[in-house]
Amino acid sequence: MSFDDFMDSQKVVYELKPAARVAVPDGPLVYYQEGVPTESTVPFVRLLNGNEPRENMYRRYELFVSNWAKQYDQIVQILEKNEKNMFVDLQRYLSSDEDSTVFKGQPINLSTALLNLGPNISNHSLLLHNVWQNLVDESPDAIVVRLSSKVCSTVSFTMKILASDISRGLKTDLGRAASVPVSDSDDDMDSEPEDEEGQTRTIEMDSLMEKVFSRDKRLIVMIEDADSFPTSILTPLIKVLWNYNNQYRSKIKLVIGMSTPFEIFHEKLPKLTVRYMRPKYFQIDNTGQAVNEIMENVLLNINDTYDSLILEPRLVLKFLELKSKISISQFVNSMKVIYMSHYYSQPLSVMWTNDFSKIQLNSHLFDVFKRLPSVRRYEQSLDAEQAASLHKLLVSDNEAALGELLRQNLNKLIHWRYKMKTLVDLLNFMQEYFLEKSIWTDNLDLFRLIFKNVSYEEEHSNFENFNFLQLLWKKIRSSSLHDINSFIKTVREDADFWPLFENDDFEELSSASQTKRFVATLNRALLRCLEELNLNNIPFREICCVDLSALDLLTNTFNPQVRATCIDSLLNSKNYLLNTVHSDLSQLDPESSDMKLYRYLEPSVIELYKLSREAGVIANVYDFYQVFKNSLPREELENALRQKCLQPQLPAKIDDLTWDKMTLSWFLKSLAELQTLGFVREVKNKSETLEKLIWKDL
Amino acid sequence: MDPTTSPVDCRFRSYQLDLLAAYANPELGPMAPSMLVEGPSSSGKTYTLRRYFERLQRNKQILFSEIQCEYCLTRKTILHTILRNLINLLDMNVQQSAEMISKCDGLGTFVEVLKQIEHIYTTMCDGARHLPVVFVLDRVERLLPNENSSELCTALSRAHEQSPALNLFTFVYVVNRSDSLNIQTLALPTIAFTSYSINQIKDILLDRLTESGPSSLPPLQFRSFARQFLDIILDTYTSYFGTDIGLMIPVLAKLWPIFINPVNELGRIQNGTNDVLTTFQRNKSLLQSELALLDDLASADIPSSDLPKKTKYILIAAYLASYDDPKYDLILFSKQREARSNRKVRHSKKKSTKSSDQLSSRMLSPQAFTLERLLAILHAIYDENCDEPLLNDVELLSELATLSTLKSIMKLKLGDTIGGGTKWKCNVNWSVIKKFSDEVGFEIENFLID
Structure with missing residues (x-):
């Protein structure tokens, strides 16, 4: 199944119902062009018009499941590692008791941790949950209460929630204590009235607080989305907490999650409320870093080549741009969709493995080889003679030679990541060796510098790509001969770096005047390396590479443009009604009644929409109907309808009244549909009039 | 016993103590x-009352309980607290006390429960009455706005009329202004407190400061050092503080380390190096700024978390929609530049003659706008300033929804949600919007009419 067809299958499909008198033939209603489903439980289909070996289909599924699981594991590991360190500061702050007072009886302000959750709003609830989980796990001597604006609609309700959460916290704490065999008699004494209280449901804040602090507990109140809380709730809440905090010598801590940037947030709390707090600011957001690490892993992890697909540098750059917008879970979903669609739709994806024994090859697969765009591109890049021989090889059924070609290029792909890593390592080494001040700070930074300006279409225009190294070149030119020579020596001895320069004149320099040439040599080697890294030049890259088209897939999967799709479907109904996904176009009979009818009258809502595009902003309903009625080709329609419908349903001669009734019913139905779609609406205070909703593109 | 000679330690408040002793003295009959x-x-106010009643309680003349009404928030909580404190004060070991308290669900049932408690007590003690009970309701007018505190006070003031059993209770209402409670007509005895003078405040603070001050200095020297410190700071900021000790204490606490630390380091006061005046001179710039006075959420510069570009544009568009009159939309956002520039000239001429005394719209509260207008403006400014076109997709709308839950853009509660035409408002102020537009390189001034 090609990508476009996959896209088509994501769209809403209208089907023309077969005529009533025609018996519906048995068999599949949906026509599959490329993939044919099987009876098995595997959700994949047999590609190549069903000619793909069944084993390969299973194998693809198997590979998808196992490789994605491995990738997901790695992502989870990175996230966990990041999270561990995130909360240390916060935890320390919350467990500390600093209350230095200058004046006797001076009120103690409420220790407040302000959590900055980062720019990525979609990630906040996840982060807050992690914070909460961490607080609960790491502070056994504290009762943690979460308040969310979604349930706290009034002050009294908020207090109620606070109280019931505290009493629940006390109870679970009691349960924990009870599970310990040694229990004080005091505890038992305490437990009884508590249970009673749970039953009578009158929860007194004062007595609760007393109970909490008599057990030497701390209370951590977490206001999750302080932005959404009305000030009229926040202020009394903070005041009350402050009061208890003073009564019980700073045993209460407040944690506030800020979802908006600080500039916006600090206007939301009145200054008088701020006076009650001793705020401290925490940065709780590691999404950016986590995404960076995952991307670095995707790019430069050379350990398990076969488990992960190669993402094209441009795609990685796009992902890095997106990271401030999408949440971690969305990011993971995107990766998963990329993997899924690759293994689902690419028959050659089975080749990306070190175990060829399970793969069945047949002639259809070999056909695919020949038709791959990357192979064709490769053929174009060769000179005439080589191209001819390659062409001959492709048309001949010389499986051994074809296999050899495949193996060669697969090797290139396998080594791609290794090469990328070598390039990055070399540049890192050069920066470290020659420069005190660094141009880039980490690998991804460097990666961005290298690839942001690369042109993939005109490769010869890339010669200035490494201009960002100017500072480095300058420094090399001015450094001593000894330094340069020892650098060259190190590179020559390094098994990884040396292959990059093998073809160059890369000898130790004898005089300082040669440094200029040396720099040129370095630049040339880097450019050559870049060229080798250009995935577009490697035939068979479709086997394991994901290119930019994946972005379209992601956009359409996660952020469909509802309005645009809607208008498009109204304007080009053919794309939907006569679609290869569900009907075999070659078998459509242009003379059949359905097709004839379609030619004269598309579904009436479409006709009406087309008319409404021509109309002014305000239109009278009756005028609209008249135009609609007169725009229909009556005679042809009558004939087509007569053919299509059973004789008794339609009189031989349709008189004007019947025709009016028919068109009116079509009109009203379509108008209702247009209203639901949001294209027109009735004008208020003015009956029988329609108003177009015409903000452009909205 | 004459309270004025008694050791009630309340400086500068002997007049009020006299009054108090006249109204509330168990030795002179019912209070x-x-x-x-x-x-x-x-x-x-509270301090004096507390000292006075605590002494009476110590002398076993009354029972006393103070209730911080401001933190009770509701009338019901206050009533419950009164009942619970009463049970505790009377030391009654009543079963189901919680149940009894829960029977009181408002003013209507409060008196009944009170009577019941009284009844139980008398039967327990064979008819003996308990000591008079004083409840101080501190800051009773600072309940939640919808809780009617004057009603509460009226009802409590008349509680004793309902039953002779209740004549042992005294309620003291502590308020800023008595007329806020609307109970002057009840002819209640009123004790008025006046503000301390600035010198009295200094004396009071000095006591507090020296009592807690751990210091290597001899007490007298430390006292004069602290006095100097108070003099200098309070005189500096007097126009800000007025006579509000509550305002002074945080500021003084913030500044105290600056002055005392050099002394502690040296162990003694040396003129010209670490005495109050020298330190003050040295830190003049610090004191000239608003540092000590400002109650800010964060003292130091914090890394501002950034919003995505698109979100910033949405906020900017919302701001423009709120502060630009819709009639200028065509001029400001039309793609036909000629129309824009031509009309702009004409418009500015007209405006200058007409409305010289009109307030800048930025000073007014934001105007409501329809969602469609916001989207149209967003498209206009986004397409003009960014390379990529704005996709009109699910993400955009969900972003809008998120901003509205964060209250950065507010949806007004009128209009039909399904039929469209909902009204919205921008809830972010100019300085933030200006910062955002600078960050994304958008010249917002060009799009504001005034």
Whole structure:
């Protein structure tokens, strides 16, 4: 199944119902062009018009499941590692008791941790949950209460929630204590009235607080989305907490999650409320870093080549741009969709493995080889003679030679990541060796510098790509001969770096005047390396590479443009009604009644929409109907309808009244549909009039 | 016993103590059933009352309980607290006390429960009455806005009329202004407190400061050092503080380390190096700024978390929609530049003659706008300033929804949600919007009419 067809299958499909008198033939209603489903439980289909070996289909599924699981594991590991360190500061702050007072009886302000959750709003609830989980796990001597604006609609309700959460916290704490065999008699004494209280449901804040602090507990109140809380709730809440905090010598801590940037947030709390707090600011957001690490892993992890697909540098750059917008879970979903669609739709994806024994090859697969765009591109890049021989090889059924070609290029792909890593390592080494001040700070930074300006279409225009190294070149030119020579020596001895320069004149320099040439040599080697890294030049890259088209897939999967799709479907109904996904176009009979009818009258809502595009902003309903009625080709329609419908349903001669009734019913139905779609609406205070909703593109 | 000679340690408040002793002295027969104590904040009302009643309690003459009404929030909580404190004070070991308290669900049932408690007590003690009970309701007017505190006070003041059993209770209302409670007509005894003078405040603070001050200095020297410190700081900021000790204490606490630390380091006071005046001179710039006065959420510069570009544009568009009159939309956002520039000239001429005294719209509250207008403006400014076109997709709308839950853009509660035409408002102020537009390189001034 090609990508476009996959896209088509994501769209809403209208089907023309077969005529009533025609018996519906048995068999599949949906026509599959490329993939044919099987009876098995595997959700994949047999590609190549069903000619793909069944084993390969299973194998693809198997590979998808196992490789994605491995990738997901790695992502989870990175996230966990990041999270561990995130909360240390916060935890320390919350467990500390600093209350230095200058004046006797001076009120103690409420220790407040302000959590900055980062720019990525979609990630906040996840982060807050992690914070909460961490607080609960790491502070056994504290009762943690979460308040969310979604349930706290009034002050009294908020207090109620606070109280019931505290009493629940006390109870679970009691349960924990009870599970310990040694229990004080005091505890038992305490437990009884508590249970009673749970039953009578009158929860007194004062007595609760007393109970909490008599057990030497701390209370951590977490206001999750302080932005959404009305000030009229926040202020009394903070005041009350402050009061208890003073009564019980700073045993209460407040944690506030800020979802908006600080500039916006600090206007939301009145200054008088701020006076009650001793705020401290925490940065709780590691999404950016986590995404960076995952991307670095995707790019430069050379350990398990076969488990992960190669993402094209441009795609990685796009992902890095997106990271401030999408949440971690969305990011993971995107990766998963990329993997899924690759293994689902690419028959050659089975080749990306070190175990060829399970793969069945047949002639259809070999056909695919020949038709791959990357192979064709490769053929174009060769000179005439080589191209001819390659062409001959492709048309001949010389499986051994074809296999050899495949193996060669697969090797290139396998080594791609290794090469990328070598390039990055070399540049890192050069920066470290020659420069005190660094141009880039980490690998991804460097990666961005290298690839942001690369042109993939005109490769010869890339010669200035490494201009960002100017500072480095300058420094090399001015450094001593000894330094340069020892650098060259190190590179020559390094098994990884040396292959990059093998073809160059890369000898130790004898005089300082040669440094200029040396720099040129370095630049040339880097450019050559870049060229080798250009995935577009490697035939068979479709086997394991994901290119930019994946972005379209992601956009359409996660952020469909509802309005645009809607208008498009109204304007080009053919794309939907006569679609290869569900009907075999070659078998459509242009003379059949359905097709004839379609030619004269598309579904009436479409006709009406087309008319409404021509109309002014305000239109009278009756005028609209008249135009609609007169725009229909009556005679042809009558004939087509007569053919299509059973004789008794339609009189031989349709008189004007019947025709009016028919068109009116079509009109009203379509108008209702247009209203639901949001294209027109009735004008208020003015009956029988329609108003177009015409903000452009909205 | 004459309270003025008694050791009630309340400086500068002997007049009020005299009054108090006249109204509430168990030795002179029954106490007033309710009292009003009024005065500006931080004039020592609560402190004086507490000292006076605590002494009476120590002398086993009354029972006393103070209730911080401001933190009870609702009338019901206050009533419950009164009942619970009463049970505790009377030391009654009643079963189901919680149940009894829960029977009181408002003013209507409060008196009944009170009577019941009284009844149980008398039967327990074979008819003996308990000591008079004083409840101080501190800051009773600071309940939630919808809780009617004057009703509460009226009802409590008349509680003693309902049953002779209740004549042992005294309620003292501590308020800033008695007229806020609307109970002056009840002719309650009122004790008025006046503000302390600035010198009295200095004396009071000095005591507090020296009592807690751990210092290597001899007490007298330390006292004069602290006095100097108070003099200098309070005189500096006097126009800000007025006579509000509540305002002073945080500021003084913030500044105290700056002055005392050099002394502690040296161990003694040396003129010209670490005495109050020298330190003050040295840190003049610090004191000139608003550092000590500002109650800010974060003292130091914090890394501002960034919003995505698109979100910033949405906020900017919302701001423009809120502060630009819709009639200028065509001029400001039309793609036909000629129309824009031509009309702009004409418009500015007209405007200058007409409305010289009109307020800048930026000073007014934001105008409501329809969602469609916001989207149209967003498209106009986004397409013009960014390379990529704005996709009109699910993400955009969900972003809008998120901003509205964060209250950065507010949806007004009128209009039909399904039929469209909902009204919205921008809830972010100019300085933030200006910062955002600078960050994304958008010249917002060009799009504001005034």
